Amino acid sequence: MLGIGIWLHIAKGSYASVAPSFNFLSATALCIAAGAIVLVVGFFGCCGAIMENPCMLLTYFLLVVIIFVMEIVAGILAFVYRDEVETVLKRELMTGIKEKHILDSGEGMQHAWNRVQRELHCCGVNNYTDWYKSADWPDDNYVPDSCCLRETTKCGTQKPTRPGEQLFYSKGCFTELKVWLKSHLYIVGVAGITLGVIQVLGLVAAMALFCCLRGEKYYD
Numbered sequence: 001m002l003g004i005g006i007w008l009h010i011a012k013g014s015y016a017s018v019a020p021s022f023n024f025l026s027a028t029a030l031c032i033a034a035g036a037i038v039l040v041v042g043f044f045g046c047c048g049a050i051m052e053n054p055c056m057l058l059t060y061f062l063l064v065v066i067i068f069v070m071e072i073v074a075g076i077l078a079f080v081y082r083d084e085v086e087t088v089l090k091r092e093l094m095t096g097i098k099e100k101h102i103l104d105s106g107e108g109m110q111h112a113w114n115r116v117q118r119e120l121h122c123c124g125v126n127n128y129t130d131w132y133k134s135a136d137w138p139d140d141n142y143v144p145d146s147c148c149l150r151e152t153t154k155c156g157t158q159k160p161t162r163p164g165e166q167l168f169y170s171k172g173c174f175t176e177l178k179v180w181l182k183s184h185l186y187i188v189g190v191a192g193i194t195l196g197v198i199q200v201l202g203l204v205a206a207m208a209l210f211c212c213l214r215g216e217k218y219y220d
């Protein structure tokens with residue numbers, strides 16, 4: 001995870017930075033943070049087991065407990081404040097479109113939005129009009145080419161030639177993202193349960209070895 005995060009940072013720049021105030025939640029930052037945390041926790045666990053060091057085993061146990069509790073608290077808070085989280089995310093996405101999205105940047109926000117819009121067949125946060133008079137074209141009602149039903153160069157600057165003609169995806173990406181997440185909740189659930197089981201097994205193994213070492217030391 002740490003290696004992937006460093007590679008993304010060096011080779012790919014700030015991908016997935018669609019929320020300008022939450023750049024620390026980008027794929028690069030999350031991979032580096034997760035890799036560093038796992039590296040530290042794994043170090044204490046492995047060294048404690050190999051060296052039969054009760055102090056390191058206890059440190060590993062406490063770190064995993066803290067991570068486990070934080071995961072539970074984060075899940076509960078996300079559920080309780082889901083409406084507030086949705087409002088903040090929607091506001092951040094709109095800010096990214098109106099003020100931060102740069103068409104000629106070649107990376108980061110532009111790539112993230114283009115990929116989302118192409119794969120989910122959506123445009124903007126609520127609908128394609130969100131792109132009107134954005135940072136890329138402050139005086140025009142244009143949209144990115146990735147919004148076009150039939151994508152071609154500069155198709156986002158086209159205007160309907162007849163009443164009722166539809167040139168762009170009509171659905172907003174925020175709604176489509178919610179639908180996508182709901183349809184994949186079972187994957188998230190299985191992944192969460194698997195991670196929880198692994199963490200509990202790690203806790204049990206660490207405490208069992210810790211008690212065993214303490215018992216041997218007591219009898220010695």
